[in-house]
Amino acid sequence: MLIENFKLGGLKKYGLDYESLKKINPRLVYCSITGFGQDGPYAPRAGYDFIIQAMAGMMSITGEPGREPQKAGVAISDLFTGLYSVIAIQAALRHAEKTGEGQHIDMALFDSQVSALGNQNLNYLVSGKSPVQMGNAHMNIAPYEVLPVKDGHIILAVGNDGQFGKFCAVVGLTDLPANPDFATNPARVANRVKLRELIIETLKTWDRDPLLAKLEAASVPASPINTIGQMFADPQTVARGMRLDLDDGHGNRLPSVRSPMVMSGTPLVYERPSPRLGEHTQEILAELEGTAK
Secondary structure (H helix, E strand, O other): EEOOOOOOOOOHOOOOOHHHHHHHHHOOOEEEEEEOOOOOOOOOOOHHHHHHHHHHOOOOHHOOOOOOOOOOOOOHHHHHHHHHHHHHHHHHHHHHHHOOOOEEEEEEHHHHHHHHHHHHHHHHHHHHHOOOOOOOOOOOOOOOEEEOOOOOEEEOOOOHHHHHHHHHHHHOOOOOOHOOOOOOHHHHHOHHHHHHHHHHHHHHOOOOOHHHHHHHHHOEEEEEOHHHHHHOOOOOHHHHOOEEEOOOOOHHHHEEOOOOOOOOOOOOOOOOOOOOOOHHHHHHHHHHHHHHO
């Protein structure tokens, strides 16, 4: 298997392109990761996550209405492409194992970002209208957004009419579930501005933590908005062991984050952190020399 992240054709001059290498090993699974793929008018361009988020539509639906378009807080087109690539590589390796035939995998940041837009793509394809920035609100569900409380903000993610009724019972808006303007999700979406005003007026007297506790007891989806520091201190993060402190072999404990993959039969092993520059060069050369013999 070979994974490369050069610009289009960047390895051909070295004789390391797929067509050259498959002559040596027909079983080779060769994955090329580029900004825009192996063909199309933009294929020669370099790939930058920021630009990909802009061109592939992500930024047009991110941010508050009427404000500057926003990118996501992490390089999501890079991350999605890496994940999609792993899936494709696994499928290709399985195929090679069964047939003896390798193949070239053409992965593009642009394609991955387009694919990852999910339901927003379908909103456009069904209606012909491009989704727009809605801040933290949901295009198809209400109330499903960030809401202010007395001492901060919460996420409220009411997904159906039953949950809406439970939410209203907790906060004292007991007349809303029977109101035709708010009784169903389509009605709430159509009247989302008025609904938000009513909820904000009610929640301004509530402290965050007592409200979240009552909503959880009533099975209403809601949550705090954690900082990254608060996330690492969260009991769920701690219980899942998401933080790692690895011995670097030089008397230091280096902080890291474990993989999200938890496997019962072949659990991941975290023996050491990322190496220092050149730390294992001699070890690797010795192994290669032994293999050559």
